Structure formats: structure tokens, C-alpha cells
Amino acid sequence: MQIHPTGFMAQFRHDCDVALPMLIIERTMMSRYFTLIGSVVAVVLLAGCAAVQVREDGPATAQKRTTGFMGLGTKDDVEVSYAPAFKGVTRVVIGGFKVGFNDSKKFSQTSSGILSPATTATALVDLEGIDSSVQQQITDKVYEEFVSYLKQKGFEVVPREQFTSTPEYRAMTQSEFPFKVDQSGIFSSYGVGYYYSPTQIGNKQIFFPGENDADFFSTFGGTSSMQVSDKFSQDTDIRVLGVSLMLDFAGASEGAMFSSTRLEVGQLMSVDKGQIIISRADKGIRTAQTGTVTLGQPVISDKPFAKITNMTSDGDVAMQATANAFVGLLQGGLMGAVSQQASQTREFVYDADPAAYTEAAQEALDKANDMLIDKMAELRA
Template sequence: MKTKLTSLLLFVVLLFIQNVFAQELGEFKPKEDTFGLGKLKSKPKKIYISNFSINYQLFNVKQKTNKGGSLFRDKGVQGDATAELMVGLGSLSESDFQLIANNLYQDFVSQIKSKGFEIISADVAGKTNTYEGFTKAKGPFVIASDKPGIITAVPEGFEFYYMDRSKVGKALAAKFGAMNTTQQSLSKDLDDVVVVAVDLYVFFMKDVYAFQGNAANIKIKTQLSLVANETIAAKSDDKGIFKKQVEYITGANTINFTCGKYPIGGSAESVYTGLLKKDFTIENVIDEKVIQSYAKGAVDFVGTDTYFGKYYEAENKSSAKTTIIPVDTKKYNEGVIKAGKEFLKYHLDAFSSEFK
């Protein structure tokens, strides 16, 4: 009896420890934008996955400058101030990002099939007029995004088509992207199948307001999450004359289902876009804290007397801070997979219910 009681107590303790250290998620607040879902009841229960990508924020570099100059009524001068801040995640590798993408994609495909949908292959989609001139690619791979500090993972076994910007030019491709009707055109070409596109963003930080005054001040807060709609500033590496020194990186987790196309106007007949109302946080993976870089130019109130009058000279000041944030890779992988599955399952369930 005593042995059984001891075993029971040990089991309770182990269970308590497991719960304490279990991967925790913040509040999940989904939302959706929909149109014409009533038409889905007459559509075939078939799906083509046109996009499935996971975008990870790996690092961020910032810079702010406060120009000095003459003080009030020319009673001195202040030097320039420049603050730089670089933050990045440690320990993670391409294999971690690939593992997450593969896991989420495999689970998503299984969920689709379990709901009775037939999945259309990339080979079939590639024969459509919509994809004429597009280039075919296949995962698995991890590449650097065109957004600073972001890398993108495409899952193993996933085949897709994209417009090669090198062939049409970046400006023209951007113009096409702004008036993109690929999803509904593809759906129409495939006899009104559902076309789904998944684009997930995993950020580990967000910008925090920092009062500038007569200084250069940068603040960020570390927080791992699937972001609802986050815009973060980053220093641009492009010094071209037509480029800004600051770029703004926007991440928004979305899953978009499109079906059918109206012959007049070209808009989709049915659209379901799954989103988040607020960031879906992933707890206990990285330390949540505020990181700051601050610089203020020196001030010369006294000056030096010269034959021509007072001469003022103040030293420029700079602050550069680099912070590498330790990451428990196991918890990172488990947390992002758990959050991603919850996001995708919720919206797939909500969308597929329209076919009943």
C-alpha cells in the first residue's frame, strides 16, 4: 500500500512539473473576412494549395540619427547623435525552420483530406492558362526573404508556381501583384475548385515607442508570436539614390480560400480570409524584455573666444548595441507548430463548414 501511495505521489509530481513546463500559448483571437460563402454549396469539394510558406523573423537592425546644431539663441552647439541596435535569435538553424514548415504542411494536408476534399496536384494546375509563363518550384528549401531579417521556409513535397521577376522586371511584377486576380482565375480554370494560400509570420520582437527629444533613441520588446498585423522598421542595406535608409517590414498571418470568378469584373465569387485580431503569443521560449540603444550628442555651452567671436564645437556621440537572444530550440519548434496548427485548423474548420 505504501509503495502504491509513493508511486501515485510521484506521478502527481511529474504531472505537475510537466504542466508547469508545457508549451503555453497566449489568447487565441481569430477573425475572418468573408464574401459569397453561400455559393460554396454548389461547388465541387476540391482544393488546390497555391501557396504554403512560413516566414520567420531572424534578426533586425535599426539606426536613428539626431542632427545637432546651434542651440537656442545661438548660445552653444550640440553634436550629432546616432543610435544603432541589432537583435537576433541564437541557436536556431535552417533545419529547425524546415522542420516546422514540414510539420504544419503535412498536418494541413491531412486535415483537408479528413474533411473529404480532393487535393488537386500542381501538375494539373500547371496546365491552366493562368499559370502560363509561370515557373514551377518544389520544396523543401529555406531562403532569405526580400524583407530584411526575414527568412522563408517552403515545406517538403510542396510544389507551386511563381512569376519570375527577373523575366518581367521588378516594377512590372509589383504592378501585377497590386491587381492580382491569380487565385480566382486559377479557380475558374480548374472548374471552380477552391484555391487556398497560406502565409504565416513568426516574429520575435516589436517596436516600442521611444521619446527622441534631442537624442537618438531606439527601443524594442521581445515577444515570440504569430503576428496579427505588425509593421517593424529596419535599417536598409541598399544605399541606392532612390532607396530609403529605413524599410518597413509588415507581417500578417493569413489563410485565404478563393472559389469561382465572375465573368464581368473578374472578382471572386466566394472568399474566406482567415486572420488574427491580436498577436498569438508563444510563451516560455524567449525572455520577454525591453532592449534599448540611446545616444545624445555632447553640448558646448562655453565655447572658445577668438578674434572673430565665440567658436563652439561639440563632439558627436554614437551608441551601438548588439543583443543575441538565447532560444530553447525544442520549445521554439514545438511552440510555433502548436500555434500554427491551431490557427490553420480553426480557419479550415470554419471554411469547410460552409460545404455542409
């Protein structure tokens, strides 16, 4: 089929008359769209509104842990579970002793305004300058002082071999140390730490409840570390102690006003988690309760030990703000763009001095040990 030239030109002019204005309108709208995004980002960047900041005037503030209805109560410094397990105890054996060191972590704070989408401030922090030998030395020293303070408070500490040489203990699967504790998730490398075992104990131990949930049942038939420990105590009247402490290096304070979110990170040496679990010697019909003394609040050292550097470049900041503003504009117009661009992720490196880190770590760990042992001694009476 042939198309008459006159008809072809007429159709071409018609198509141009329709398509060209549409193209101009579309390009104009896109231009205005990106101009608006750029304006939103520029205003906020020029205002210097950083949602994630570093505390420069001292260590971060330890956040109080709450309990009860709507978190209106405050946890005790040391909390007790099943106090009768500690009553009258004089002879103990250290079935396990572990010190964990957090090497990286993620802080996140989200807020939502009435008329705007939620915004999130995220800080990814990483500890550098501390190798495994430093953390091993800290562990060895803290274990030595733990045993010494137990004796000082009137406990007889029997050699571990009396417990570890039993057939029941030998049947348990022991983990090798340093033991990696990974709470990072699939898409993030932040949230990784390591448990260390004292050189005096060796590089293999069993785990007790509350230390590493995946390894509670670590032998044939599902026999737990507490079942083995309880049997030993029933046979000998020596109580088995499982001790674990987790040391942290960073803290953050959070605050939100209207639709903006603020997160301030800083150095904070603290024992974030600590417990002593004790075996039971009572026989016959008994409850399934386990005796523990546990830190209810973090135990801190105010000593500085690191220099904090923001590793997020200006280019990364601008790209992140632009991408967030674009998403916000699609979701909620101008208000959404302003709100969403405030969502920030910043990466920080804590460059620690080994000597200062060691001093701060030992201070916090010694405080935590003393508090836990003091509570044990109090419950013994």
C-alpha cells in the first residue's frame, strides 16, 4: 500500500502538534520536580541540620533501663532471680567465665510527625586500634580479680578440675574461644563482637543459659549445662558458677521534636550485660527456677579512650539527602520531601588508644564483678 506524500505530511504535522507540547510539558514538570528536590536538599544542607552528631564534651550518657507498666519503673542495679539458690553457699567452682567485647554496633532512632512520614537517624559505629591480644589480656586480668574478690568475700573457690573432669562435663560439647557473637543481620556488618576465655581456663568452654542462646543444649540428648552442673552440686555440695560479662564501647542519646529526629553518639565504656548463674544442690521434687544475679543497669567508666571520626563524606551526605527527598516527594509532596531528606545514616570510627582502652575496660569490668559478687554474698546469709 502506498501513502500519498500529502497525507503523510499532514499526519506528521498532526503528530507533532500533539506530541511536542506533551513532551515539553513532561520535561517542564520533571525539571520543576528536580528543582524542587534540589531546593529542599539545599535549604537543609545550608541550615546544617545534622540528625546524627558526635558528643564532643565527654562520654555519652548511659541510658537508664526501665521496667513495669509502660516502662515507668527503673530496674535495680543488680537484679536477682530465685534468691534461695544462693542461700548458705560457701563452696563454689567456676564452671565458666567469659568476657565479651563489642567491636561494632548500630544505633537507630525513628520519629513520625502527624502530617509527615517517619524519619530515621542511624549511626553505624566501628571500633579500631584494639587487637585480640589486648582483649585477651583484659580478660585474664579480670578473671584473676574475680577469683580474688570471691575469696575476699568468704567463698571457697575449688579447682575447676573437680567439675570439668566429671564424665557428664566431658560429654558436653565445648565451644572454642574467641567465640564470635554476631547480631549484624544479613545486610550489615555492624553488631559483631567476641567472647574471650581466660588463659587460666583455656580456649574451650561450655555455655550457660543467658550467654549464647543457641548453645544452651550442647551435648547428646539435649542435656543442658545446668543439668550437668546441678548433678555435680548434688553429689558434692559445691555450687557451679557460670559468669559472663559483655563490654561495650559506644553510647547514644536520642531525642525527637515534631518531625525531626536527633541521635548523638559518643564513647562510653560500659559493661552492658553481666550475670552470674548458680547451680542448685536440692534433690527430689523441685521447681525449674534458676538462680541468677544480673546487671539491671549498665556499669560504666567515664575514662576517655578513643577519637571519633565521621567517615561519611560530603558527597555521600548530598546523595543520601537527594535520594530521600525524591522518595519523600513521591510519597507526601513537599512536606514529605522535607521530612524524608532528614533521614540520615552516618558511619563513625572509634580509634582507640590501647592503654586508655584497657584502663577504662578494667575499671568498668571490676565494678561489675564487685557488684555481682557483693549481691551473692548478701544473698548467702
